[in-house]
Amino acid sequence: MSSYSAREATRRGSVVPPLAGVDRPVIDTVPSKCDVLICGTGLAESILAAALAWQGTNVLHIDAHNVYGDSNMCLSSKDLTTWIETVANGSEPTGMNAQFYVSAPGNSSSRAQRFLFDMSPHVMFVKSDMLDLLIKSRVAKYLDFKGLSQFHTYESDSFEKVTGNKEQIFTDQSLSLKTKRKLMKFIKFVLEWTIEENEFRALSNIPISLYLEKEFELEKAQIVELVIAIGLCDHLDVSASYALPKIRRYLLSLDVYGSFPAMYSMYGSSGELAQGFCRSAAVAGATYKLGVQLTGWDEQSNIATLSDGSKVQVAEKAFLSPTQPSPLRPLVNVDQFADEDINQNVPQGDGSGDLGSKNKNANTIYNSFDNLQRLKGTKYAANPYSSAYRGITSRMVAVVTNECKEWFKDGESAAIVVFPPGSLSTNNEYAVQTIVYGPGAGIVPEGFSCWYLNTHNPDKQKARDDLNDALSKLESSILRESNLGHLIGSLSGEDIAYKHGAAVVSSVRLGESMQNFVPQKRLNYLFKLAYTSPTSKGRKFNKVELQPVLPGSDTLLSTLFAPGEISYDGIVSQARKLYESVVGSDDDFFDVDFEDDEETEALDPLEPIDPIDSMKDTVSGSPDHPAEEVMHMEL
């Protein structure tokens, strides 16, 4: 469970409603009737609960686990041990293949107690439906956000900072005038977005790498950066219609609240958000009970039986998350998922942007590109369990004895590092994405950092190998940088000299090859954990058909697997889909009129104001020493 508590929140001046099982005891009995029963407190389910509760529906929301979040759980080290025991001992036959390493077994020091483990770490693009919803629903008020501006790409044994905005392109001395021009042209194109509907649909058959090369004459390095780092896509052959909106979300997110494209919630990501929506639902009257699962369902009477023996009459609909244990059906095994994915040819133009056989001759595709107008996108697959909509996500979490400050922008505590396809010794087919959190993120204490790696390779074993290799690259890189740090020092704008011809300074912090580097000090792992979970693919779920949990049933429906992406894309769309299945349409989804409008107090007209102090309130940090800002989103 997260370190977040209502007491702490009250201290910072906002009002956070209490929640059963977090800052209130779990109730003994559940009500005997409800309109909608939701089993599983994952993020999409929690949004559903809040949306329904505010709309006036009587919601009973339960979870088989003793913490909130379901597959989005955020666990303390103690809860983590319990989770590992359940999964690794095979009592949950999910094939997650969890592997856990601890540096000194049995030595659970007091510091280790202060770690938080985020089962599905996320970062949020500033321009996103999730942030809009958080603000609209006022759940953002229960959370603390921090900015994340550093995206790194790993290529040829070194990390490069991503040149994603005008300032970075302008000051990047490794790019030629011509490249800068092409890049700006492309960025303008993406931002202005004047592309026609049918032309865009035709782009579902064009790999993004080919599109950028032919249409914008971009070079490989820039394409990799745009698609894999800025767009956070899995590989260069995803369709252009899939990748372009992903590149666009990064660019649109810049300079909305500051120079960072992404933010993250402190003390855990999707689990914190899920908890926030549950708090909101509770305010609107939803009932919560943890540690109880759905054990029986009577289709005739719509009566649900729970593991605590209670029976609940459900008036409208009941939902069971696919990751919640229940004797009604077996849990989905990751191995089944993976095998299908490798053997099946993914249909073209699906929600995931995968173009199926990646060995297609590029020229053949490009010929079809010439006839864009004639092409039509193939229909989306409607079954959420078809391979077009779901896959597996393999993750690795490591807590290390190094704060990794070298990777963060001054004053920030998190960064993204991506390993493009083919950049690892394993010749990885899929990109490996990493979120690095330092002490300021509220999940590790000082002196440590936490690395969350993930990849979507459908082959579990290959995925695991890729993750291991990426981990070792991260390790040698941080050792090299912390060693060289005091020799080079950090370079500032003043060091940039424009000399005719060759660049004077290339990559500012991380440029030298890691080869032949022998670390002088070792990096210690506090723990390392690898696991694989089933996830959804794609961003739009409005066309999927929700499946019944039991054959023939139309009242007890299964919710969808949480998307495996590190952005929140797709989750709001899932929640809307679930909402629509209850209400009939999603028109009034979170159409809530909150009544309390806090009045701001007027200042005493003659009260003396210290000029510089009063300026600080309006200007965020000085340009030389930006202060790390914790953002409380206001309406």
Place this chain on the structure above:
Amino acid sequence: MHNVRRVKHTEEQKAQRRKREQHDIQKFQKLNAEVIKRDFSDLGRVLLLTTQMLKMCPEHYTAWNVRREAILKLEEQDQKVYIDQLKHELEFTASLLPQNPKIHWIWNHRRWTAIRLGGGMEHELKLVNLLLAKDPRNFHGWTYRRWVLRLQFNNNIPASEVEKELKFTTEKINQNFSNYSAWHHRVQQLKQLPLELRPQLSAELEYVSQAVFMDPNDQSAWLYYTWLLEGDLYTVSTEVLKEQLDMIEELYSEDRTAYAARALLQLKSLLNMERDQKLVDDLIEMDPMHKNRYRV
């Protein structure tokens, strides 16, 4: 601030707003009647009235004038109270500027106060830095910055300070090169630097080319580029001109903008080349508003 969308209001919203503002309008009229009386029998009262008035409407220049008259009368009465009041004026204007960074009368009043107080200008530079961090394109801030520097060094700014300013413009231009004020400030600094400390022309050309190439539709960068070529400060050799001509011709072939065409005409004329009538025609087509200027 730049890039903030103007919100359109419906008639109904406007009517509601008028109703809401009725109280403020009455308050304004009452205050205004008092302020323009110029009744200096009670200076404290005048200061209080103008404070309320200017918080409500910082563009009320008559109120600023009345306030200054009152402060000058304070000087005749008690020197210490006068100085304290001036210090308060700095706080007062600083409290208004963040919300109203583009109101000339606030800047004007601050200048007036700063001159009378004299002394350290570090505080003023700090204030400008903060305001320029918030909006790096606010020309009021940039103008005030140059004024402070001249005052601080009595019109004789040492080269080390000018170099610092030059770096400051680099910092701001790097953040967003579409900034007329920052390029202009750069020109002003270069003009003050002795020849041996001035950056090389080639370095400056290379620097501004990045911007011109990245966004050929950005006028601010072109202005600096054409100023450099004009030879106002640097002697521009024929080789450099030819090199630039090649570069801009390549740019123009890919992206036909009026700015590039104008730069080409300028380069050709500096090279004493024949007037390119085709280019002039194209330019008139792209920028018909200035056709008479191009025809000359």
